[in-house]
Amino acid sequence: MDISRGLRAVAKLRGIRAGRHGGAGPARAPVCVITGCFSNAFEVKFSEFRQYQPKQSSNVFAFVCEDDFLLEESRPVWQRIFGGNWVFEKYSAKEFEEIPRGRLMDEALTPSLFTQNRIFIVTNAEKITKSRLDDVTAVQGVAHSSLRIVLRTSSGKSIDSWGKIFPIIEIDPLKTxxxxxxxxxxxxxxxxxxxxxxxxxxxxxxxxxxxxxxxxxxxxxxxxxxxxxxxxxxxxxxxxxxxxxxxxxxxxxxxxxxxxxxxxxxxxxxxxxxxxxxxxxxxxxxxxxxxxxxxxxxxxxxxxxxxxxxxxxxxxxxxxxxxxxxxxxxxxxxxxxxxxxxxxxxxxxxxxxxxxxxxx
Missing domain, CATH: 1.20.272.10 (Zinc Finger, Delta Prime; domain 3)
Incomplete structure (x- = not known):
C-alpha cells in the first residue's frame, strides 16, 4: 500500500519530522496522518504514533489498518488522544448502521457528568452508507462530545474524501x-x-x-x-x-x-x-x-x-x-x-x- 499518495508534508508533528523512517528504536508500522481541513500528511512510525497528539481536537478519526492486532494495540493511544476515561464499544459496519441516529446524538450531547464517555470502534467502516456518514459528521461537530468514533478500514483508497471532514491515520502493513x-x-x-x-x-x-x-x-x-x-x-x-x-x-x-x-x-x-x-x-x-x-x-x-x-x-x-x-x-x-x-x-x-x- 502506498501511504504517501503524493501528500508528503514538510510540517512537523510535535517535533517529529514527517516521513522519518530511520534511526534506532523499536520497529513499528509507519503511519500517515491527515489532519486539519485536511491537506497536511504526516508519515511516522507506529511507535511515534503512540505519542501523537492532534493540534486540533476531533471527535472522529478514520483509522486505516489491515492488522486486527494493531487495532487492539491502538486502544491506549485513543484513550490518551481523547483524554479522560473512556469505555470502548466495537461494532461492525452493519451493527453501526443499525444504531438509531438519535442514540448517536444523545451519546454525543449528554454531559459526561451524567454518562460514561464512549469510544465506538467501527470495523469495515468503508461500508457505511452516506446517510450514516452524515450522522458521523454531525457527531464531529459536537463540542465536548461524550462520544468519539474510530472508523477502521483496511484500505485508504475509498475514503480519500473523508479527509475533508476528519483526520485519517493510515498504517502501512509491516514487512517480514x-x-x-x-x-x-x-x-x-x-x-x-x-x-x-x-x-x-x-x-x-x-x-x-x-x-x-x-x-x-x-x-x-x-x-x-x-x-x-x-x-x-x-x-x-x-x-x-x-x-x-x-x-x-x-x-x-x-x-x-x-x-x-x-x-x-x-x-x-x-x-x-x-x-x-x-x-x-x-x-x-x-x-x-x-x-x-x-x-x-x-x-x-x-x-x-x-x-x-x-x-x-x-x-x-x-x-x-x-x-x-x-x-x-x-x-x-x-x-x-x-x-x-x-x-x-x-x-x-x-x-x-x-x-x-x-x-x-
Whole structure:
C-alpha cells in the first residue's frame, strides 16, 4: 500500500519530522496522518504514533489498518488522544448502521457528568452508507462530545474524501523484517528465532502473539525458545525432522512432500502454517537462484537464510528449478492462501494438487 499518495508534508508533528523512517528504536508500522481541513500528511512510525497528539481536537478519526492486532494495540493511544476515561464499544459496519441516529446524538450531547464517555470502534467502516456518514459528521461537530468514533478500514483508497471532514491515520502493513524486529523487541527473542517464527507461523501479529504465549508456557522461565520447540509444539513434526518438508521440496520429491504434509495435517497443524513453510522454501529458492554462479555456496545460503551445512545441497537444488517454474509456484501459493482464508477446501487434497503442479 502506498501511504504517501503524493501528500508528503514538510510540517512537523510535535517535533517529529514527517516521513522519518530511520534511526534506532523499536520497529513499528509507519503511519500517515491527515489532519486539519485536511491537506497536511504526516508519515511516522507506529511507535511515534503512540505519542501523537492532534493540534486540533476531533471527535472522529478514520483509522486505516489491515492488522486486527494493531487495532487492539491502538486502544491506549485513543484513550490518551481523547483524554479522560473512556469505555470502548466495537461494532461492525452493519451493527453501526443499525444504531438509531438519535442514540448517536444523545451519546454525543449528554454531559459526561451524567454518562460514561464512549469510544465506538467501527470495523469495515468503508461500508457505511452516506446517510450514516452524515450522522458521523454531525457527531464531529459536537463540542465536548461524550462520544468519539474510530472508523477502521483496511484500505485508504475509498475514503480519500473523508479527509475533508476528519483526520485519517493510515498504517502501512509491516514487512517480514519489521515483524521479526517487533518480535525481538516485544518478546526479547534472538533474531534467528524471530525470523524462524515468522517464516513458519506467518506474518499475522495476533497469531504470532498467541503461539508465542503457548511456547513461553511450554518452555517455562528457565530457558529461551528454540526452533525445536516450534517444531514440536506448533508444527508438531515429531514424526519428521525439522527440515524434512524443506528437503522434499528442494529435491522436488513430490511423494515425500505429500507424506510429510499429510502427517502434519493429521497432527492438527493449521493448513496456513503448512503453507507458510512451503512459501519460505520457495522464497529461499528464488533468492538462491538469483545468486547461484555469482557467489559461493556458503554466501548464497547465508543470504537465503539456509543453514550453512546445507549450502551445497541448496545451491544444487536452485539450479534444478527454472524461473518460469518459480514464478508459477508463487501464483499457486497465492491462490492457496486465498483459498484457505476464504473457503474450506480439503487441505490434504489441495496440497497434493498444488505440489504436483509446482514440482512437475
Amino acid at each position: 523484517t519489521d515483524i521479526a524486529r517487533w518480535l525481538i523487541d516485544r518478546y526479547k527473542l534472538a533474531p534467528e528465532m524471530a525470523r524462524y517464527l515468522v517464516d513458519n507461523i506467518g506474518p499475522d501479529l495476533h497469531q504470532l502473539n498467541t503461539e508465542i504465549q503457548k511456547l513461553q508456557t511450554y518452555v517455562g522461565a528457565g530457558r529461551a525458545i528454540e526452533a525445536r520447540d516450534v517444531d514440536v509444539l506448533i508444527l508438531r513434526s515429531e514424526q519428521f525432522g525439522p527440515f524434512e518438508l524443506d528437503d522434499a521440496v528442494l529435491a522436488r520429491d513430490y511423494k515425500r512432500a505429500v507424506q510429510v504434509i499429510g502427517a502434519m495435517l493429521n497432527d492438527g497443524v493449521d493448513p496456513l502454517m503448512v503453507l507458510a513453510r512451503i512459501v519460505r522454501v520457495w522464497r529461499q529458492l528464488f533468492v538462491g537462484k538469483s545468486l547461484v554462479g555469482k557467489r559461493s555456496a556458503k554466501e548464497v545460503a547465508a543470504v537465503a537464510l539456509v543453514p550453512v551445512w546445507k549450502a551445497g545441497d541448496f545451491t544444487a537444488a536452485c539450479k534444478k528449478f527454472e524461473w518460469k517454474q518459480l514464478a508459477g509456484g508463487f501464483r499457486l501459493l497465492l491462490n492457496a492462501d486465498r483459498a484457505f482464508k476464504s473457503s474450506t477446501p480439503n487441505p490434504e487434497g489441495y496440497f497434493d494438487v498444488m505440489l504436483w503442479k509446482m514440482m512437475k
